């Protein structure tokens with residue numbers, strides 16, 4: 001990937017810097033527009049390409065792809081003033097221009113209009129063009145973003161008009177930046193939200209200065225049961241949240257009990273609960289008996305389709321969670337984590353399970369997890385002190401992290 005950084009240089013407008021060179025010819029543009037006081041007023045980073053179909057002299061149509069924006073120049077981007085909003089003005093190649101203007105309409109701002117111009121006088125790019133000249137296509141986008149939020153869209157955005165297709169992806173943009181500080185509050189495009197398909201993926205956290213984890217919603221609690229003949233032999237009530245980590249990005253998936261299928265099996269020494277849904281091929285909880293008097297969660301197997309189209313599968317048959325005496329149920333109202341592997345963990349909420357000896361379809365007495373227990377009464381003071389210390393540590397590392405990521409930015 002090739003990064004271009006467009007940044008201000010005193011006296012001479014804006015300078016283009018080529019930052020990273022890579023093998024594949026994919027270009028990312030970065031613009032940090034500052035006002036007269038050197039405070040950032042607009043920040044943008046994005047990738048784009050274009051497809052243009054034009055008529056040739058022999059009355060056929062020809063299509064050209066413009067994906068090389070490596071000769072980009074920034075001439076005329078401005079922060080705007082009281083009358084005019086800010087605008088990004090980019091020129092590249094021979095006669096291509098790309099202009100975006102923004103308007104403020106509290107409590108939002110708009111990506112107003114995207115104008116793309118190409119010049120068919122250029123014989124090398126547009127051979128035998130029937131109509132020669134500078135052609136401009138204005139497309140009103142009117143995309144609304146809350147003021148002080150940074151818009152993010154990893155997904156492919158497409159604008160099609162007058163035989164020109166514009167593609168944008170990996171977009172980050174904030175206009176009307178307040179007090180010179182680019183926001184960490186992201187406003188996601190619908191495409192990024194919907195690309196999570198059926199199960200809502202609540203957040204993806206990337207350690208980067210412009211992303212913040214949004215508060216995670218608790219999953220809905222569902223009751224799942226397995227029967228042997230006409231008798232219920234396994235009961236499980238829980239809110240389930242899956243956490244899949246790939247390439248340092250965690251995807252949080254809440255299981256919706258309403259759209260989840262349940263099967264399973266019960267045997268004297270082992271019992272299995274299998275859940276499935278449109279994205280989860282299977283999620284198995286396998287319970288076993290130990291020392292002839294206790295049960296525990298021994299195994300978890302999962303296979304699911306991820307948003308990026310890949311299949312994620314993991315199995316661990318050497319677990320030891322949810323341990324309780326046979327004939328009772330295991331209960332834990334507090335959030336608990338079943339760590340299946342370094343890349344897969346399950347967070348449970350309001351958990352109660354009984355995989356063996358279920359009588360009349362009801363739970364037997366519960367053995368509560370220690371997290372729920374009253375013993376916690378004894379700990380608050382120690383926790384309070386530890387927490388205060390932790391807050392200070394986190395704050396300091398946050399400040400260091402901030403400074404690091406700032407300087408990191410300079411050398412993208």
Ligand SMILES: *[C@@H]1O[C@H](CO)[C@@H](O)[C@H](O)[C@H]1NC(C)=O
Nearest residue numbers: 032034038040043182406409
């Ligand atoms: C943008 O440029 C300003 C001034 O040079 C700098 O203080 C700021 O950190 C830059 N912001 C980003 C996100 O690169």
Ligand SMILES: *[C@@H]1O[C@H](CO)[C@@H](O)[C@H](O)[C@H]1NC(C)=O
Nearest residue numbers: 008009010035036037038039
């Ligand atoms: C803005 O920054 C440039 C170079 O970084 C510096 O030469 C100039 O004096 C600064 N202007 C203001 C108003 O701070």
Ligand SMILES: *[C@@H]1O[C@H](CO)[C@@H](O)[C@H](O)[C@H]1NC(C)=O
Nearest residue numbers: 056057058059060062127128
């Ligand atoms: C029309 O012109 C284009 C571009 O010069 C050429 O590739 C194509 O073969 C021509 N078609 C015909 C039918 O002459």
Ligand SMILES: *[C@@H]1O[C@H](CO)[C@@H](O)[C@H](O)[C@H]1NC(C)=O
Nearest residue numbers: 050051062063064065066067
């Ligand atoms: C233009 O790009 C499209 C999609 O990437 C591809 O199918 C097509 O072959 C390309 N056309 C040319 C002329 O490179």
Ligand SMILES: *[C@@H]1O[C@H](CO)[C@@H](O)[C@H](O)[C@H]1NC(C)=O
Nearest residue numbers: 049050051065066067156167
């Ligand atoms: C533009 O980029 C998108 C996303 O990378 C890609 O799918 C598409 O084929 C590209 N089109 C052209 C004309 O290069």
Ligand SMILES: *[C@@H]1O[C@H](CO)[C@@H](O)[C@H](O)[C@H]1NC(C)=O
Nearest residue numbers: 095096097117119134135136
């Ligand atoms: C083409 O028209 C646009 C819009 O009027 C303008 O910004 C651009 O500079 C023109 N390009 C050329 C090469 O004349």
Ligand SMILES: *[C@@H]1O[C@H](CO)[C@@H](O)[C@H](O)[C@H]1NC(C)=O
Nearest residue numbers: 085101102103112113115138
């Ligand atoms: C934005 O640009 C479009 C096309 O150049 C223009 O019609 C529109 O009036 C502009 N809007 C603002 C608020 O500047």
Ligand SMILES: *[C@@H]1O[C@H](CO)[C@@H](O)[C@H](O)[C@H]1NC(C)=O
Nearest residue numbers: 053054055061062161162163
């Ligand atoms: C777009 O291209 C098609 C052929 O692909 C042609 O029939 C049509 O007239 C063109 N439209 C414009 C607005 O140029």
Ligand SMILES: *[C@@H]1O[C@H](CO)[C@@H](O)[C@H](O)[C@H]1NC(C)=O
Nearest residue numbers: 216243245250252342345347
């Ligand atoms: C998801 O897993 C990752 C990696 O183990 C961890 O850092 C993150 O805190 C987890 N998130 C949640 C909400 O459990």
Ligand SMILES: *[C@@H]1O[C@H](CO)[C@@H](O)[C@H](O)[C@H]1NC(C)=O
Nearest residue numbers: 219220221255256257258259
């Ligand atoms: C599940 O279904 C119940 C009753 O049909 C409904 O009240 C609830 O909102 C649904 N929950 C979800 C998460 O769709």
Ligand SMILES: *[C@@H]1O[C@H](CO)[C@@H](O)[C@H](O)[C@H]1NC(C)=O
Nearest residue numbers: 227228229264265266267268
């Ligand atoms: C039902 O229980 C019997 C005896 O424990 C066992 O052999 C059988 O496999 C069980 N069936 C199911 C569906 O769990």
Ligand SMILES: *[C@@H]1O[C@H](CO)[C@@H](O)[C@H](O)[C@H]1NC(C)=O
Nearest residue numbers: 259260261262276277278279
């Ligand atoms: C679960 O899997 C079964 C068959 O394996 C399938 O018929 C059913 O539709 C699936 N349930 C859901 C909710 O996807």
